[in-house]
Amino acid sequence: MSRRVHPALWIWLAAGFAFLYVPIVSLIIFSFNESKLVTVWSGFSTRWYGALLQNDQILSAAGLSVRIGLISASLAVVLGTLVAVVLARFGMFRGRALLSGLATAPLVMPEVITGLSLLLLFVALEQAIGWPSGRSALTIIIAHTTFAMAYVAVVVQSRLTGMDPAIEEAAMDLGARPSKVFFVITLPLISPALVSGFLLAFTLSLDDLVLASFVSGPGATTLPMVIYSKVRLGLSPEINALATLMVAVVGAGVVIAGVILNRAEKARQRDEQMALAGDEAPPLR
Amino acid sequence: MHDKKPETLVIEPWRDPTAKPYISLSHVTKRFGNFTAVNEVSLDVFRQELFCLLGGSGCGKSTLLRMLAGFEEPTSGQIFIDGQDMAGIPPYRRPVNMMFQSYALFPHMSVEDNVAFGLKQDATPRREIRERVAAMLALVKLSAFSRRKPHQLSGGQRQRVALARSLIKEPKLLLLDEPLGALDRKLRESTQYELMNLQDKLGVTFIVVTHDQEEAMMLASRIGVMNLGHIVQVGTPTEIYEFPTSRFVADFIGSVNMFAGQVTAEGSHFVRIAAPDAGCTIFIDHGVAAPPNAQLWVALRPEKINISREPPANPAENCTQGVVDGIAYMGDMSVFHVKLDTGRMVNVTRANLIRHAEDTLTWDDRVWLHWHPASGVVLTI
Ligand SMILES: Nc1ncnc2c1ncn2[C@@H]1O[C@H](COP(=O)(O)OP(=O)(O)O)[C@@H](O)[C@H]1O
Ligand SMILES: [Mg+2]
Numbered sequence: 082m083s084r085r086v087h088p089a090l091w092i093w094l095a096a097g098f099a100f101l102y103v104p105i106v107s108l109i110i111f112s113f114n115e116s117k118l119v120t121v122w123s124g125f126s127t128r129w130y131g132a133l134l135q136n137d138q139i140l141s142a143a144g145l146s147v148r149i150g151l152i153s154a155s156l157a158v159v160l161g162t163l164v165a166v167v168l169a170r171f172g173m174f175r176g177r178a179l180l181s182g183l184a185t186a187p188l189v190m191p192e193v194i195t196g197l198s199l200l201l202l203f204v205a206l207e208q209a210i211g212w213p214s215g216r217s218a219l220t221i222i223i224a225h226t227t228f229a230m231a232y233v234a235v236v237v238q239s240r241l242t243g244m245d246p247a248i249e250e251a252a253m254d255l256g257a258r259p260s261k262v263f264f265v266i267t268l269p270l271i272s273p274a275l276v277s278g279f280l281l282a283f284t285l286s287l288d289d290l291v292l293a294s295f296v297s298g299p300g301a302t303t304l305p306m307v308i309y310s311k312v313r314l315g316l317s318p319e320i321n322a323l324a325t326l327m328v329a330v331v332g333a334g335v336v337i338a339g340v341i342l343n344r345a346e347k348a349r350q351r352d353e354q355m356a357l358a359g360d361e362a363p364p365l366r
Numbered sequence: 367m368h369d370k371k372p373e374t375l376v377i378e379p380w381r382d383p384t385a386k387p388y389i390s391l392s393h394v395t396k397r398f399g400n401f402t403a404v405n406e407v408s409l410d411v412f413r414q415e416l417f418c419l420l421g422g423s424g425c426g427k428s429t430l431l432r433m434l435a436g437f438e439e440p441t442s443g444q445i446f447i448d449g450q451d452m453a454g455i456p457p458y459r460r461p462v463n464m465m466f467q468s469y470a471l472f473p474h475m476s477v478e479d480n481v482a483f484g485l486k487q488d489a490t491p492r493r494e495i496r497e498r499v500a501a502m503l504a505l506v507k508l509s510a511f512s513r514r515k516p517h518q519l520s521g522g523q524r525q526r527v528a529l530a531r532s533l534i535k536e537p538k539l540l541l542l543d544e545p546l547g548a549l550d551r552k553l554r555e556s557t558q559y560e561l562m563n564l565q566d567k568l569g570v571t572f573i574v575v576t577h578d579q580e581e582a583m584m585l586a587s588r589i590g591v592m593n594l595g596h597i598v599q600v601g602t603p604t605e606i607y608e609f610p611t612s613r614f615v616a617d618f619i620g621s622v623n624m625f626a627g628q629v630t631a632e633g634s635h636f637v638r639i640a641a642p643d644a645g646c647t648i649f650i651d652h653g654v655a656a657p658p659n660a661q662l663w664v665a666l667r668p669e670k671i672n673i674s675r676e677p678p679a680n681p682a683e684n685c686t687q688g689v690v691d692g693i694a695y696m697g698d699m700s701v702f703h704v705k706l707d708t709g710r711m712v713n714v715t716r717a718n719l720i721r722h723a724e725d726t727l728t729w730d731d732r733v734w735l736h737w738h739p740a741s742g743v744v745l746t747i
Binding site: 247252255256258261269356357 | 468471474487517
């Protein structure tokens with residue numbers, strides 16, 4: 082089924098790939114540059130990686146970002162799943178439309194507005210009840226949780242509505258109480274959605290600059306904030322090295338996910354062959 | 367129809383006015399908003415019956431079943447199982463299990479764990495669970511597949527897992543929603559026998575929902591025919607087929623030729639009905655509780671009509687004339703489409719008893735149709 086491809090198409094394809102990958106590739110190449118000038122190549126070196134490991138500001142910001150990401154993603158998964166279950170399984174109750182709208186508002190709201198409103202909320206809360214005292218990692222976690230929860234709710238809800246409701250009913254029919262049904266049947270079945278919801282929430286938190294800028298206080302500086310402030314003072318090869326490391330981590334993640342999915346697909350095909358052979362088995366009786 | 371064991375033939379608890387029903391529905395109605403899915407259903411089902419709910423798609427069969435299982439509460443009316451009012455009792459406390467139309471197997475559990483699920487909910491000792499699951503899997507011939515996941519099974523095997531899972535708790539009542547609907551024809555036929563044998567062996571009361579009238583006729587001790595949320599007739603397969611009480615049932619079960627007419631003469635054990643469409647006055651050899659000139663219908667099954675080139679030998683038979691307009695050869699029998707002299711089309715079936723009949727009827731043959739005075743069913747609604 083090979084078709085002759087017009088040479089012009091190859092050129093377009095190459096242009097497209099170049100557009101997508103040349104910036105990243107040049108970033109990686111220049112992270113190994115000897116020179117301090119980001120645009121002049123003077124020889125291969127890994128000195129910027131060494132410098133990165135010495136840079137406490139970047140390391141602690143990276144650590145903070147990862148911690149905020151893990152905590153807010155965990156919270157977002159729990160809260161988002163609760164919202165999704167209520168929306169997908171509790172039928173038509175009073176206030177459903179309101180909950181649905183509230184839960185998904187952060188998806189369409191400009192981040193600047195979300196950030197601003199959260200900041201106002203925190204300030205007002207501090208004046209009223211004294212909590213949260215000042216802006217800190219805590220306020221970033223709260224902001225990221227509200228934001229990412231909406232994404233988790235959408236992902237989990239679509240998984241729940243795609244599931245045959247009879248499966249949960251069957252469990253209940255066989256004597257399992259609703260709470261048991263949730264933990265033994267529903268949760269395992271939506272676990273893929275929980276994992277992807279968690280990863281989505283974690284990524285959203287990790288690369289968020291806007292919300293964090295609004296609600297962070299002194300001493301709570303996330304990695305994107307550090308990168309942004311450094312770059313504003315001028316490009317540095319150290320940041321190139323940092324970016325290269327991030328690309329490497331993300332790239333590895335994508336490759337591993339691809340391999341796992343590929344294996345699962347092969348297993349599924351094998352299982353289908355097995356199932357097809359089944360009806361030729363000797364009949365009952 | 368299959369051969370029931372003699373004792374079940376003799377017992378027929380529904381004919382015994384003192385028999386206590388096992389499942390009893392009294393004026394059960396279910397509304398979804400303005401829409402009435404189940405309407406004033408009253409029904410008694412007896413112990414060890416295999417009761418079929420038969421009706422077209424959307425007539426409320428599944429809704430009725432779901433109310434028995436406890437997934438829906440009736441809008442009004444009561445449901446009793448073994449004398450106990452089921453109002454407010456959640457599904458996980460009812461002595462009832464259900465086999466779902468989609469099978470609803472737990473996709474993340476092996477066959478074994480699927481079947482064991484019900485027992486695990488009751489804190490059954492682990493040893494006992496293992497033994498009972500093994501016995502149940504042997505019963506449905508799935509022992510070799512106990513470690514497989516549902517997606518590694520064929521449709522027929524999945525159906526048996528679903529059956530085993532719903533039987534493992536030895537429920538008083540098993541509800542089956544279109545249990546054979548997803549199987550192909552050959553498999554469905556053999557599975558029908560298996561289902562009947564299993565029910566016989568375990569003595570569990572079955573309520574089976576189906577839209578397939580042949581399946582209902584074959585399986586059921588009694589059939590409840592449903593239409594638009596109502597149960598329109600309850601009876602044994604023979605009663606439903608030979609003695610329908612309404613045009614809907616006569617038409618829904620099997621095929622039928624329906625003639626509208628009016629009583630012209632009546633006595634205590636006969637009635638004559640003028641049916642302009644039939645081209646004759648139909649003589650019925652039993653009395654009919656209808657006033658003269660009332661609008662009536664005579665339902666005639668295609669296999670109850672004789673077709674021949676000669677007039678009937680017995681002058682007592684009803685007869686009319688027509689021309690063969692079409693023939694459908696079905697192998698075991700042929701369906702003749704006969705155009706009566708009145709212009710009305712009538713279906714007549716004839717068993718193909720002889721492999722190579724000499725005088726086969728053919729297109730455009732002029733024929734006599736005749737039938738016994740007891741063959742027509744008189745319907746008033
Ligand atoms: N939860 C529900 N909400 C609204 N309408 C419903 C619901 N369940 C069933 N119905 C309606 O009730 C009617 C009967 O449904 P059902 O009992 O499933 O029919 P069937 O005889 O095909 O099993 C259908 O028209 C269906 O649309
Ligand atoms: Mg149904």
